[in-house]
Amino acid sequence: MHDKTVRRRRALLVLLVVLSLLLLTAYFGEAPSGRLHSVQRGFLTVVSPIQDGANKALKPVRDLFGGISDTFHAKSQRNELRKQVAKLRRELVADQGEKRSYRELLGVFHLDNQLSIANYHPVTATVFAKSPNIWYSTVTIDKGEAAGVHINDPVINGEGLVGKVTQVASDGAVISLITDSTVGVSARLGTTSATGIVQPKVGDPNDLLLQYLPANTQVGKGEYVVTSGTVASPDNSLYPPGLLIGQVTSVNEESAYKSVNVHPIANLHNLDVVQVLTAASGSLPANLGRIAASLPAGQNPNGGATGEALASTGAHP
Amino acid sequence: MTPPGAALVTRIAALSVALVLVQIGVVSEVPLFGVNIDLSPLLVAFVGLLCGSTLGAVTGFAVGLLVDLALVQTLGVTSLIFTLIGYWGGRLRELRDPQAALTPLLVGAAASVVSLVGYSLIEFLLGVDAPVSLDLLRQIVLGVVVNTIAAVPMWALVRRVLESALPDDPRRRRRRRAYTTGGLSPLSRS
Numbered sequence: 487m488h489d490k491t492v493r494r495r496r497a498l499l500v501l502l503v504v505l506s507l508l509l510l511t512a513y514f515g516e517a518p519s520g521r522l523h524s525v526q527r528g529f530l531t532v533v534s535p536i537q538d539g540a541n542k543a544l545k546p547v548r549d550l551f552g553g554i555s556d557t558f559h560a561k562s563q564r565n566e567l568r569k570q571v572a573k574l575r576r577e578l579v580a581d582q583g584e585k586r587s588y589r590e591l592l593g594v595f596h597l598d599n600q601l602s603i604a605n606y607h608p609v610t611a612t613v614f615a616k617s618p619n620i621w622y623s624t625v626t627i628d629k630g631e632a633a634g635v636h637i638n639d640p641v642i643n644g645e646g647l648v649g650k651v652t653q654v655a656s657d658g659a660v661i662s663l664i665t666d667s668t669v670g671v672s673a674r675l676g677t678t679s680a681t682g683i684v685q686p687k688v689g690d691p692n693d694l695l696l697q698y699l700p701a702n703t704q705v706g707k708g709e710y711v712v713t714s715g716t717v718a719s720p721d722n723s724l725y726p727p728g729l730l731i732g733q734v735t736s737v738n739e740e741s742a743y744k745s746v747n748v749h750p751i752a753n754l755h756n757l758d759v760v761q762v763l764t765a766a767s768g769s770l771p772a773n774l775g776r777i778a779a780s781l782p783a784g785q786n787p788n789g790g791a792t793g794e795a796l797a798s799t800g801a802h803p
Numbered sequence: 804m805t806p807p808g809a810a811l812v813t814r815i816a817a818l819s820v821a822l823v824l825v826q827i828g829v830v831s832e833v834p835l836f837g838v839n840i841d842l843s844p845l846l847v848a849f850v851g852l853l854c855g856s857t858l859g860a861v862t863g864f865a866v867g868l869l870v871d872l873a874l875v876q877t878l879g880v881t882s883l884i885f886t887l888i889g890y891w892g893g894r895l896r897e898l899r900d901p902q903a904a905l906t907p908l909l910v911g912a913a914a915s916v917v918s919l920v921g922y923s924l925i926e927f928l929l930g931v932d933a934p935v936s937l938d939l940l941r942q943i944v945l946g947v948v949v950n951t952i953a954a955v956p957m958w959a960l961v962r963r964v965l966e967s968a969l970p971d972d973p974r975r976r977r978r979r980r981a982y983t984t985g986g987l988s989p990l991s992r993s
Contacts, residue, residue: 527875619841690938
């Protein structure tokens, strides 16, 4: 009797482990349109309203704990922000004159057809779930295909770039944050035209790495890093140019390329409301995105060989 | 191996769903020392510790699947790790039946170590596109510390919900009787 019990217990363990390994292998090997991914999207569709309701009901509890946590950091943040305000005020005064001249020049040379965020039909969504895992920096939002959200749409909040949509169901979507190991963003420094790729450093959610900058690039601590508006491969998301990503915290000297550490501007630990930049079908951003997606990787439509396909706005696969 | 009662299974299922919802909707949004508390491995380990290896492993698989489905993560990773945690929690009870006050803390810490290190190993095996920081070790250590802190209230909750539905265990009944009737209590000798 005892032997039978032991055998049955061990058989169950082996069965569950084998089942897990089969699921893992099948999921990892299949395309995003595969069966298991579809099951996952179906599950997301079903549980989104439940999670959304639970999130709303539990919001006071979350706010209470969040408030306590914020209080500990409030004083140091206030002092830091005061310094930043003084610095930005000085920069604003200097920039206003240059901006006026810039606008005049754009008008003179008929170049004033730049796209703004409004061209991307931003969809406002509420975050209702977040992964607790170090390896998955993802959040789930309450807007999906029904609201025009597509895979690879860029996601922002009031502070800067947050991430991109990686899974979408009819009434919900999963956003991989810029600190997720699967996300890479083409970016440039605020003051130069040198571009690189911003990637997360797994294990350090407060640090990003801007890599592959030319070795002679001049970089200063505190400099802003923004999206370049280009993609490194057709599978990447096209982020509109000029979206704020973070601030340079340190520079790493390397031989062939330079890399810098970047602190994300958006507070990714405390996301409540985000905006998904959904370029509507037929709009200028969507058309530009389609052109970029059809380019072979590493080809520049202007004829140059910069290693990045040039595109300027949000793309859909 | 007697089949578990329907009441016990229902309670475990309800507790698991509720805790996963609270985890991804509230607990994950409130970082402590820069990391998030992860209640799910604690839940699975404590179910194993209270209900045995079979229920522990099944609960681990189910909770892992639920977490992977709800958070749209790679299916099977969490199930694999949680199955082992639940089974190990159950075996600990079946072989040693530890009664020390520190047991929940130690089991919680061990479950967190297995969960965090297991995830990292599997992710490395699957391939990581991004550079990996040495701070990952610090995150793992901090994760284990905050989970260990959370283990005490979590143990109290899981025990409170499940204990009345647990089948009567002869070993525990003997131990309880010994201490309550005075037969073998060390206090009764003085």
